[in-house]
Amino acid sequence: MKEVIKISIFERIMGKNEAIEFSYDLDLLRDTSHKAYIKKWALNTCINHIARTISQTKFEVIDKGVKDETSVTYYKLNVRPNTDESASTFWQRAIRKLIFDNEVLIVVTDTKDLIIADDFEREEYALYDDIFKHVKVKDFEFERNFKMSEVIYITYSNESISSLLDGLFTDYGNIFARIVKYNLMSNQIRATLSFDGNVNAQTQQNMQNFINKSYEAFEQNDIAIVPVQKGYEYKEHTTQSQSKSTSQIEDLTKVPNQLLKYVASSLGIPFPLIDGSVADIEAMTDNYMKFCIMPILENIVDELNAKCFSEKDYREGKRIKAISIDAYDPIQKAEAIDKLIASSVFTANQVLDMFGYPPSDDEDADKRVITKNLQSVKEVSESSLKGGENNEDRPQ
Structure with missing residues (x-):
C-alpha cells in the first residue's frame, strides 16, 4: 500500500518560495533576539554591578586577633586564586555564576588553587556529606568525586533570578520587539510607482530596475534626486511627524528601563545607583551595601571559615574577615x-x-x-x- 504524505498549505508555500522561507526564519530570529537581548542586558547590568562591588573586597586572615598576610589562604583569596586569574577576575566570575545559577562550586585542587566549576552533579544525603560528581572545568572533567567538606559551595537564594524573571522577560520582550518593529515600520519610506499603459514582462522588469535604483539612491546619499521617465509616476506616502518620532524613541528607552528597574529591585540594588539619576547617593549606597552586598559577603565568609578552619581553630581565634569597599x-x-x-x-x-x-x-x-x-x-x-x-x- 502506497503511503500518502499530507503536506500542509504552509509547507507547500515554503517549499516553492525560498524567499518566503528565509523571510519567515529571519522574523523568528529577530523576535528571539529582541527578547534575548533585553533579558541579557538587564541581568548583566545588575549582576555586573554587584560583581564589581564584591570583587573589591579584601579578605583578611585573622589568627588570635592578629592579621596574617603571609599565609597561603590570604594569597589565594586576595592575590592569585589560580594560575589563570587574578583575585578580582576570579571573584567577579564567581559572583556572576552565583547569581545567574543560584549556586557556585569552587574546587580546591591538589596545588591549593581555587577553581570555579562550570558544571557538576550534586548527590544529596540526609546524614552524610553531599557528593559532587562529574565536576567540569571548561573541557576538563575531574575523575574523582568531591565531598561537601572538600569544596567551597555557596548558594544565593531559594530560586535562581533568571527563572523568577522568565515570565516578566517574555512580556517585556514582546513589548520591546513590538515597539522596535512599529518604529521601523513608521519610519520606512513608502511609495507607489504608476505606469501609463499595459504591463508586460519587460515593462515589469523595467519598473523593478527603476525601483532598485531609486532605493540605492535614497539609501546611499543624504540628498537623492530620482528622474522619472515619461509614463512613470513616483509618489511617496510617508507622513511621519517629528513629535511622533521622538515619542517612539522615548518609548524604546522606557521599556528597557522599567525592566532594569524591576531586576535591580529584585536583587536589592537601588535603581538610581545604576542610572545615575540622583546626585546624592550616600543613603542609597548604605542601603545597597547593607541589604544587597553584605548578605552575600556573609554567606561567602561563613563558607570560607567552615571549610578553611576546624571548629577548634575557630574557637582559638582563627577566622577570615571580609573588608568591603564601604569600610x-x-x-x-x-x-x-x-x-x-x-x-x-x-x-x-x-x-x-x-x-x-x-x-x-x-x-x-x-x-x-x-x-x-x-x-x-x-x-x-x-x-x-x-x-x-x-x-x-x-x-x-
Missing part, C-alpha cells in the same frame, strides 16, 4: 572616633576592630577612658571634676 575611613571619621573613645563607650582596640585594623599591644588600648583628657574611668571616679582652679569654684 570606614579613619580620617573621615576622626571626630566620631574621638567621641566614641572619649565618652568611654568603646575602648581604642574596639574602635580599631570596627575599622578593620589589628588590636594594639598597648594595655591602655583595652581601658575605657573619659573626657578629652583621656583619663581612665577609675582615675575619673577617684578625682572630682573641677569647674575652675579648685573645688571652691564649683557651684554648690
Whole structure:
C-alpha cells in the first residue's frame, strides 16, 4: 500500500518560495533576539554591578586577633586564586555564576588553587556529606568525586533570578520587539510607482530596475534626486511627524528601563545607583551595601571559615574577615572616633576592630577612658571634676 504524505498549505508555500522561507526564519530570529537581548542586558547590568562591588573586597586572615598576610589562604583569596586569574577576575566570575545559577562550586585542587566549576552533579544525603560528581572545568572533567567538606559551595537564594524573571522577560520582550518593529515600520519610506499603459514582462522588469535604483539612491546619499521617465509616476506616502518620532524613541528607552528597574529591585540594588539619576547617593549606597552586598559577603565568609578552619581553630581565634569597599575611613571619621573613645563607650582596640585594623599591644588600648583628657574611668571616679582652679569654684 502506497503511503500518502499530507503536506500542509504552509509547507507547500515554503517549499516553492525560498524567499518566503528565509523571510519567515529571519522574523523568528529577530523576535528571539529582541527578547534575548533585553533579558541579557538587564541581568548583566545588575549582576555586573554587584560583581564589581564584591570583587573589591579584601579578605583578611585573622589568627588570635592578629592579621596574617603571609599565609597561603590570604594569597589565594586576595592575590592569585589560580594560575589563570587574578583575585578580582576570579571573584567577579564567581559572583556572576552565583547569581545567574543560584549556586557556585569552587574546587580546591591538589596545588591549593581555587577553581570555579562550570558544571557538576550534586548527590544529596540526609546524614552524610553531599557528593559532587562529574565536576567540569571548561573541557576538563575531574575523575574523582568531591565531598561537601572538600569544596567551597555557596548558594544565593531559594530560586535562581533568571527563572523568577522568565515570565516578566517574555512580556517585556514582546513589548520591546513590538515597539522596535512599529518604529521601523513608521519610519520606512513608502511609495507607489504608476505606469501609463499595459504591463508586460519587460515593462515589469523595467519598473523593478527603476525601483532598485531609486532605493540605492535614497539609501546611499543624504540628498537623492530620482528622474522619472515619461509614463512613470513616483509618489511617496510617508507622513511621519517629528513629535511622533521622538515619542517612539522615548518609548524604546522606557521599556528597557522599567525592566532594569524591576531586576535591580529584585536583587536589592537601588535603581538610581545604576542610572545615575540622583546626585546624592550616600543613603542609597548604605542601603545597597547593607541589604544587597553584605548578605552575600556573609554567606561567602561563613563558607570560607567552615571549610578553611576546624571548629577548634575557630574557637582559638582563627577566622577570615571580609573588608568591603564601604569600610570606614579613619580620617573621615576622626571626630566620631574621638567621641566614641572619649565618652568611654568603646575602648581604642574596639574602635580599631570596627575599622578593620589589628588590636594594639598597648594595655591602655583595652581601658575605657573619659573626657578629652583621656583619663581612665577609675582615675575619673577617684578625682572630682573641677569647674575652675579648685573645688571652691564649683557651684554648690
